[in-house]
Amino acid sequence: MTTRVKVCGLTRPEDIDVAVRCGADAIGLVFYEPSPRSVTVEHARALANRIPAFVTLTGLFVNPDVRFVESVLDQVPLDLLQFHGDESPDVCDSFGRRWIKAVRVREEGQIENAFDDYRKASGLLVDAWDPNRYGGTGQSFNWALIPEHRPLPLILAGGLSSANVARAIEEVRPWAVDVSGGVEQSKGKKDATKLSDFMKEVHRVCKTD
Numbered sequence: 001m002t003t004r005v006k007v008c009g010l011t012r013p014e015d016i017d018v019a020v021r022c023g024a025d026a027i028g029l030v031f032y033e034p035s036p037r038s039v040t041v042e043h044a045r046a047l048a049n050r051i052p053a054f055v056t057l058t059g060l061f062v063n064p065d066v067r068f069v070e071s072v073l074d075q076v077p078l079d080l081l082q083f084h085g086d087e088s089p090d091v092c093d094s095f096g097r098r099w100i101k102a103v104r105v106r107e108e109g110q111i112e113n114a115f116d117d118y119r120k121a122s123g124l125l126v127d128a129w130d131p132n133r134y135g136g137t138g139q140s141f142n143w144a145l146i147p148e149h150r151p152l153p154l155i156l157a158g159g160l161s162s163a164n165v166a167r168a169i170e171e172v173r174p175w176a177v178d179v180s181g182g183v184e185q186s187k188g189k190k191d192a193t194k195l196s197d198f199m200k201e202v203h204r205v206c207k208t209d
């Protein structure tokens with residue numbers, strides 16, 4: 001089985017080129033100012049020009065003002081919205097754009113409930129819970145909390161790197177994996193070798209399936 005890959009939190013055109021060349025299926029831009037990976041609309045427009053056909057440009061938001069999302073959508077050709085905060089299903093569904101919802105996992109039953117609440121999503125992203133940050137923490141969580149039954153495509157995130165992504169795919173069997181900190185040299189700057197090693201691991205484990 002193939003596992004798709006989203007690389008998130010890119011801020012440099014050259015990092016987009018490397019990710020695309022290595023086979024990333026989706027590129028994530030962070031529109032959340034407290035994040036060190038945050039991009040402005042102008043910056044995002046320039047980065048979007050590097051994205052070729054058949055690679056999904058994703059915009060990540062955390063509890064955004066609705067007018068902010070609308071303004072980004074007017075100016076940046078996003079294919080998909082990623083909501084990584086406490087957004088309601090109605091808010092997520094109000095932009096006429098495909099969207100995925102992140103769940104920050106800390107207890108049993110949470111993912112099952114989210115599948116139910118966010119049933120109109122194009123996928124459910126599961127990430128580690130952290131008391132102080134919404135995401136991009138570099139931490140993983142207890143994958144045993146992920147149910148076998150998945151009414152929506154499941155995207156596994158949280159602390160992934162070339163060292164653990166093969167095991168993650170074998171154990172969780174996600175539709176896709178999402179990586180940020182595990183392929184960086186410093187916040188917002190991706191490392192070409194780490195990125196390439198990560199993609200190679202995904203392709204290796206998918207080939208042996």
Ligand SMILES: O=C(O)c1ccccc1N[C@@H]1O[C@H](COP(=O)(O)O)[C@@H](O)[C@H]1O
Nearest residue numbers: 008035134135136138157158159180181
């Ligand atoms: O990347 C960020 O700074 C960020 C900020 C706020 C919410 C989400 C964020 N990133 C997402 O977090 C997960 C896991 O990242 P990591 O691989 O553990 O560093 C991933 O989905 C990022 O898209």
